[in-house]
Amino acid sequence: MLSIRAVPRGIRRAGGLGSGPGSLGATLCAWGCAAVCALSGAVALAASPDSAAPGANAAAPLRAQAPKLASASKPIAASPSASSLKRAANPNPASAPVAANRPSAVLDGAAVAAPDAAGVVDPQRAFLLRDVFARDVNRRLKVPAAEQRAYAARLQAALDAHELGSLSGEYVVLVDRNANVQALFIYFRAVPADNWQMIGAAPVSTGRPGEYDHFITPLGVFEHTPDNMDFRSEGTQNENHIRGYGRRDMRIFDLGWADGERGWGKGGVSPMRLQMHATDPDRLEGLLGMRHSKGCVRIPATLNTFLDHYGILDAGYAQLIDAGQALWVLKSDRRILPWAGRYIVVVDSQRQGRAAWAPAPGSAARAKMPAKADTAD
Numbered sequence: 001m002l003s004i005r006a007v008p009r010g011i012r013r014a015g016g017l018g019s020g021p022g023s024l025g026a027t028l029c030a031w032g033c034a035a036v037c038a039l040s041g042a043v044a045l046a047a048s049p050d051s052a053a054p055g056a057n058a059a060a061p062l063r064a065q066a067p068k069l070a071s072a073s074k075p076i077a078a079s080p081s082a083s084s085l086k087r088a089a090n091p092n093p094a095s096a097p098v099a100a101n102r103p104s105a106v107l108d109g110a111a112v113a114a115p116d117a118a119g120v121v122d123p124q125r126a127f128l129l130r131d132v133f134a135r136d137v138n139r140r141l142k143v144p145a146a147e148q149r150a151y152a153a154r155l156q157a158a159l160d161a162h163e164l165g166s167l168s169g170e171y172v173v174l175v176d177r178n179a180n181v182q183a184l185f186i187y188f189r190a191v192p193a194d195n196w197q198m199i200g201a202a203p204v205s206t207g208r209p210g211e212y213d214h215f216i217t218p219l220g221v222f223e224h225t226p227d228n229m230d231f232r233s234e235g236t237q238n239e240n241h242i243r244g245y246g247r248r249d250m251r252i253f254d255l256g257w258a259d260g261e262r263g264w265g266k267g268g269v270s271p272m273r274l275q276m277h278a279t280d281p282d283r284l285e286g287l288l289g290m291r292h293s294k295g296c297v298r299i300p301a302t303l304n305t306f307l308d309h310y311g312i313l314d315a316g317y318a319q320l321i322d323a324g325q326a327l328w329v330l331k332s333d334r335r336i337l338p339w340a341g342r343y344i345v346v347v348d349s350q351r352q353g354r355a356a357w358a359p360a361p362g363s364a365a366r367a368k369m370p371a372k373a374d375t376a377d
Contacts, residue, residue: 109335209263311336
């Protein structure tokens with residue numbers, strides 16, 4: 001039975017299919033975005049060594065003593081430090097690959113959200129996440145400042161159209177589904193009067209039309225809510241030896257049912273299950289940057305871990321934890337930041353030529369594409 005709460009007009013949300021590992025909420029997007037698996041417990045990690053067992057989250061720290069946030073009227077600087085600007089402006093992933101199973105602990109969520117002597121967290125510290133993103137996400141895009149501003153304007157326009165124009169104080173994920181871009185951005189602003197500023201960007205793959213059961217990733221503002229409970233990948237291969245959800249323990253961000261444009265036949269619109277998730281690390285992650293999914297949003301494994309660990313989209317989950325609920329899908333070592341958000345915005349920039357800062361996969365990555373690669377979302 002669908003369960004729909006009142007939300008601002010135009011927000012894309014679907015009724016939850018359950019909220020636990022034994023519910024119908026886990027959909028096998030890898031076998032088609034319109035197909036729902038029989039039991040999400042068959043997909044979720046009930047006893048992953050890196051996951052918190054059911055009930056273990058009750059005692060796990062959500063935030064560092066829930067410090068008070070500074071007044072929203074306090075102006076936000078473009079960057080908290082010269083060092084963070086330097087790292088954010090030079091996101092060349094030439095260094096050693098970052099492990100996808102856990103962010104490094106040099107600068108963690110506690111340091112990002114550290115309160116001052118009065119116990120107040122300055123919202124300016126939200127921009128310290130740029131440093132963490134540059135360190136922990138190994139597939140990054142160097143987006144020019146003018147493009148960052150242009151995408152900030154697209155984000156604001158999309159929020160305005162869905163009665164969320166004053167949204168602030170939380171991270172927002174923006175995806176450009178345009179075939180010549182295929183990118184994800186994380187933005188933040190402290191108050192509505194501020195401009196949205198980019199935290200980081202990475203390549204993605206969205207829906208590729210032209211083949212049966214392939215949807216064009218829908219446009220809109222989608223709320224990430226526990227009504228559509230997330231789950232975790234088992235890391236198993238399908239019959240074509242492809243791990244559609246990525247390695248074991250990757251999180252699947254489930255956005256529920258959405259109306260998707262069919263990319264086959266005569267077109268038209270059908271319900272599809274919209275998810276954001278990692279993909280096969282050996283065969284398909286190298287193809288990020290081109291349209292290649294069945295309608296979901298594929299992301300790098302290290303970005304998946306980053307979003308998961310710092311709770312970038314977990315505002316709704318944090319509310320349940322604060323209310324005393326134990327959520328099996330959240331890890332015990334998570335560090336949900338005070339500025340956790342809940343919205344994923346999908347736009348199409350209508351770009352006609354390939355963006356130099358968002359290169360398409362090269363020939364080496366395409367050469368690794370396995371037969372029947374499109375059987376996985």
